[in-house]
Amino acid sequence: MGEQAVTGAGGTPAPERTPDATGEDAAAAAGGAAAADGAAAPGPTSAGMTADGTPAAPTDVSGAGMSADATPPAPAGAPAAPGPRERTSDITAGPGGVMTDEAGVVTGDLTLRTEYADGQVTLRVQYKDADEWYAVTGGRVPLADPAALDAVHTVAVALLNRPEG
Numbered sequence: 001m002g003e004q005a006v007t008g009a010g011g012t013p014a015p016e017r018t019p020d021a022t023g024e025d026a027a028a029a030a031g032g033a034a035a036a037d038g039a040a041a042p043g044p045t046s047a048g049m050t051a052d053g054t055p056a057a058p059t060d061v062s063g064a065g066m067s068a069d070a071t072p073p074a075p076a077g078a079p080a081a082p083g084p085r086e087r088t089s090d091i092t093a094g095p096g097g098v099m100t101d102e103a104g105v106v107t108g109d110l111t112l113r114t115e116y117a118d119g120q121v122t123l124r125v126q127y128k129d130a131d132e133w134y135a136v137t138g139g140r141v142p143l144a145d146p147a148a149l150d151a152v153h154t155v156a157v158a159l160l161n162r163p164e165g
Contacts (some may be wrong), residue, residue, distance in 0.1 A: 085146060086115045087153040090128060094162030098125050100134035112160060114153035116146050123156055136160075 089112050097107035109128040114121060123139030126132060143152065 085117075085149055086113055087149060088113045089153070089157045089161075091125075091157060091161035092163040093125075093160065095165050098160055099137040100125060101137050102134045106134060110160075112153075112157060114149065114156055116143060116149045119143065121149065121152050125160075 091110050091112050093107045093110055095107075097105035098110065099105055106125060106127065110125045111128055113124045113126075113133065115124065119142055121141055121143040123136035124133040125136055126134065139156075143149070
């Protein structure tokens with residue numbers, strides 16, 4: 001780690017500073033910078049990411065933001081979608097393959113199936129066009145919202161599909 005040059009106004013070296021024990025720097029940063037006369041300095045007072053200067057609207061991040069559809073969630077107490085749901089995609093495992101509980105490492109052209117049933121999501125793979133499915137090691141977790149199945153499957157494909165190696 002090297003030293004970093006600190007400059008003040010006009011490129012002149014800034015005086016050494018000690019940590020702010022009173023919290024005044026933090027208060028100034030939170031409430032906006034104060035000008036020399038004590039008035040609030042013009043300009044933005046937050047690090048918001050809006051382009052038009054308006055504050056960002058609060059965003060619902062249900063399911064850790066993994067729900068990509070615009071369908072509103074079912075009302076509380078509503079029954080879950082009937083029966084198991086699943087998504088499948090063909091993938092090519094990378095050089096390390098995909099570790100499975102039953103067969104160990106499987107490599108090459110595979111089919112990935114992401115299943116949702118009874119509040120759980122399970123990843124399984126099979127050799128392309130084979131009959132037998134293998135559970136992906138560590139590929140079973142709780143999933144509160146079945147609407148997130150598509151997002152989970154998309155992430156699993158992105159992690160396991162390595163056609164370039």
